[in-house]
Amino acid sequence: MKMMKDLDKLNTPYYLCDESLLKNNLEILNYVQEQSGAKIILALKGFAMWGTFPLIKKYLKGCTSSGLHEALLAREEFAKDDNSLEVHTYSPAFKDEDIEEIAKISDHIVFNSPNQLFKFKDRVKKINSHVSLSLRINPEHSSSPKEIYNPCGIYSRLGTTLANFDEEVLKYIDGLNFHALCEQDVGALEEVLAAFEEKFSKYFKNLKYINFGGGHHITKKGYDVEKLIKIIKEFRAKYDVEVYLEPGEAVGWETGVLVSSVLDTMHNGMDLAILDTSAEAHMPDTLAMPYRAEIRDSAKAGEKKYTYRLGGNTCLAGDIMGDYSFDEPLKVGDKIIFEDQIHYTFVKNTTFNGIKLPSLVILREDKTLDVVKEFGYEDYKNRLS
Numbered sequence: 001m002k003m004m005k006d007l008d009k010l011n012t013p014y015y016l017c018d019e020s021l022l023k024n025n026l027e028i029l030n031y032v033q034e035q036s037g038a039k040i041i042l043a044l045k046g047f048a049m050w051g052t053f054p055l056i057k058k059y060l061k062g063c064t065s066s067g068l069h070e071a072l073l074a075r076e077e078f079a080k081d082d083n084s085l086e087v088h089t090y091s092p093a094f095k096d097e098d099i100e101e102i103a104k105i106s107d108h109i110v111f112n113s114p115n116q117l118f119k120f121k122d123r124v125k126k127i128n129s130h131v132s133l134s135l136r137i138n139p140e141h142s143s144s145p146k147e148i149y150n151p152c153g154i155y156s157r158l159g160t161t162l163a164n165f166d167e168e169v170l171k172y173i174d175g176l177n178f179h180a181l182c183e184q185d186v187g188a189l190e191e192v193l194a195a196f197e198e199k200f201s202k203y204f205k206n207l208k209y210i211n212f213g214g215g216h217h218i219t220k221k222g223y224d225v226e227k228l229i230k231i232i233k234e235f236r237a238k239y240d241v242e243v244y245l246e247p248g249e250a251v252g253w254e255t256g257v258l259v260s261s262v263l264d265t266m267h268n269g270m271d272l273a274i275l276d277t278s279a280e281a282h283m284p285d286t287l288a289m290p291y292r293a294e295i296r297d298s299a300k301a302g303e304k305k306y307t308y309r310l311g312g313n314t315c316l317a318g319d320i321m322g323d324y325s326f327d328e329p330l331k332v333g334d335k336i337i338f339e340d341q342i343h344y345t346f347v348k349n350t351t352f353n354g355i356k357l358p359s360l361v362i363l364r365e366d367k368t369l370d371v372v373k374e375f376g377y378e379d380y381k382n383r384l385s
């Protein structure tokens, strides 16, 4: 068994997820569950390091998955001793060849459109009479700060608008879902909820639950947890429904790092360093969103004495993490630690350019280090032919 002091000996790059930090988040989420009566499930899209599921499933009721593969992972790795696991499966569009297997392993199936619901409802119910059906709504209230993460943007394919709602669906569904937020505070939820209620509350009468989706930044410092609890309690009392939340980011938020090494330094108009990781392959949101990842013991360009442009070890010119300054010049072999790289990172990784995938390492609560996954050439080759 590896111990904390062995961290220096691990080959980089690796993601290090700290279970003590994860547990802090889970305790906040559990407090919300207990105080508000809402059920919270993990969105696998944002965080799916299943080596940590034995801890997570002590707190959360289940998982929300976006199709067959995530649903299978939930069934296999999130199973609970008391059989209470809930697997919710939503997909922008389900496929004929997947739907029967999805029906077998799901507790809730959430359709994106009345079309999809009418197409699949009978097959799904025939296979699993207990499955609960829901429809995803687009409340048409845009509040996401980034268009790429705005499910309610113009021409959005995600969810059913009021104009596209067909009252016939009410015969078959037990609930409604919406997902409209991204890294947002409770004020944004209030606004979306107001838009959602204004348009759709006339249909709540016979519903059992409303799923408020994800994007709630519940575990971020400063999030008004008490207000969230109040909103949920009032909503539950007003409409006599259960409420679900399905955060991904809030579960993995600030629970660990991506550790890389400097492979070379050079000067071409400015100081440059090449790392054994990649923005493109290992931190895609830094380019897609885009945002600047924090690096431990560094500052913005020019603030400390030595400024470098950090780049990845691929041949993509734009594979650049950004410009950072340090107290000392960087040397080959120095560790560069990117903060908060556990959500929406390894779930999106690629083997682009043959670059090695970072290992997955868990720092357990008892301070032992578990290298749960290392990747090699086979992972690259197997996907290509």
Ligand SMILES: *Cc1c(COP(=O)(O)O)cnc(C)c1O
Binding pocket: 043, 045, 046, 064, 090, 179, 181, 182, 183, 213, 214, 215, 216, 246, 247, 248, 249, 250
């Ligand atoms: C992505 C997603 C979530 C989780 O969102 P976070 O921002 O990670 O909390 C929940 N529900 C649906 C439908 C999603 O697409």
